[in-house]
Amino acid sequence: MTVYAPSPAHGGLQRVKKPEGPAYFTIMTSAEFQECPSYAPYRKEVLRSLRSARYCKVERFHGCIAGTLRIPQRSEQSAALFSFGFCVTEDSLVWIEDTGKLERWVEKHASSLAGSSTPEQLLLELLERLTEDDILYLSHLEKKMEELEAAASHESPSRFFLALTQYRRKLSELNAYYAQLTAIGEKMQSYVGDPMGRSAEAWEKYAGRTERLQSHVNLLRETLLQLRELFQSLQDARQNKIMALLTVVTSLFLPLTLLTGWYGMNFIHMPELQWRYGYYAVAAAAAIIVAVEIIWFRRKRFF
Numbered sequence: 001m002t003v004y005a006p007s008p009a010h011g012g013l014q015r016v017k018k019p020e021g022p023a024y025f026t027i028m029t030s031a032e033f034q035e036c037p038s039y040a041p042y043r044k045e046v047l048r049s050l051r052s053a054r055y056c057k058v059e060r061f062h063g064c065i066a067g068t069l070r071i072p073q074r075s076e077q078s079a080a081l082f083s084f085g086f087c088v089t090e091d092s093l094v095w096i097e098d099t100g101k102l103e104r105w106v107e108k109h110a111s112s113l114a115g116s117s118t119p120e121q122l123l124l125e126l127l128e129r130l131t132e133d134d135i136l137y138l139s140h141l142e143k144k145m146e147e148l149e150a151a152a153s154h155e156s157p158s159r160f161f162l163a164l165t166q167y168r169r170k171l172s173e174l175n176a177y178y179a180q181l182t183a184i185g186e187k188m189q190s191y192v193g194d195p196m197g198r199s200a201e202a203w204e205k206y207a208g209r210t211e212r213l214q215s216h217v218n219l220l221r222e223t224l225l226q227l228r229e230l231f232q233s234l235q236d237a238r239q240n241k242i243m244a245l246l247t248v249v250t251s252l253f254l255p256l257t258l259l260t261g262w263y264g265m266n267f268i269h270m271p272e273l274q275w276r277y278g279y280y281a282v283a284a285a286a287a288i289i290v291a292v293e294i295i296w297f298r299r300k301r302f303f
Contacts, residue, residue: 093119
């Protein structure tokens with residue numbers, strides 16, 4: 001169990017061994033949360049939500065607001081970067097996670113946090129910090145797609161469609177993630193508030209920000225669809241070019257096939273069959289036929 005409290009001297013959060021009064025911000029494992037008597041009234045509901053932490057959600061229970069967060073990786077991996085539960089009461093915020101990754105992340109950012117006055121505001125600040133660099137990541141994905149578009153003309157179909165599949169999966173995951181965060185922001189507007197209405201306004205801004213991130217993801221998904229259509233058009237153009245070439249070659253040799261078939265018949269009395277220069281005459285006629293066809297095809301711009 002790790003307990004944090006606002007630092008009056010330097011701002012942000014600092015780790016404390018024994019807080020004075022209720023713990024302001026605590027990170028604990030599910031086993032520690034199970035044994036903690038302070039959260040006995042809503043322990044069952046929180047742990048039930050934590051067991052199904054496959055997506056982001058928030059629920060209001062008697063005396064607390066609880067939920068789960070599943071932060072996706074900024075890579076092609078499907079495993080979550082963070083997956084944890086949280087519980088907000090009037091005087092404390094608890095994050096429940098068993099891997100230890102979340103605690104390392106909090107240690108890295110604790111000194112730069114503003115140290116909000118209430119646990120609910122601290123939760124909002126931490127959620128904003130988790131998504132603050134997401135626009136840079138989406139811009140990185142957009143740049144990668146531009147590079148993929150530039151390579152579409154010479155990329156092999158198997159590699160190109162593999163890259164498209166990876167981007168599609170990641171964008172689908174991000175789209176669901178931001179939609180769930182937007183839903184959390186909208187629900188928290190109705191769950192919390194102060195006399196000045198500042199908390200509800202702050203959660204509204206957070207929901208608007210995640211909604212804009214989701215819109216950016218949807219634009220990238222449309223770009224991905226256009227890339228697929230572009231590559232399919234290039235493939236069709238390549239196949240049409242190959243078929244046109246095969247058609248021209250077939251047309252070139254079709255008269256020669258007729259000529260060889262004609263003179264391959266077993267008749268005794270055929271013109272030029274016994275002629276001394278018959279073979280050379282047929283070869284010259286074949287060459288002339290091919291030359292005339294090539295000139296005609298070029299004038300018609302068949303190749």
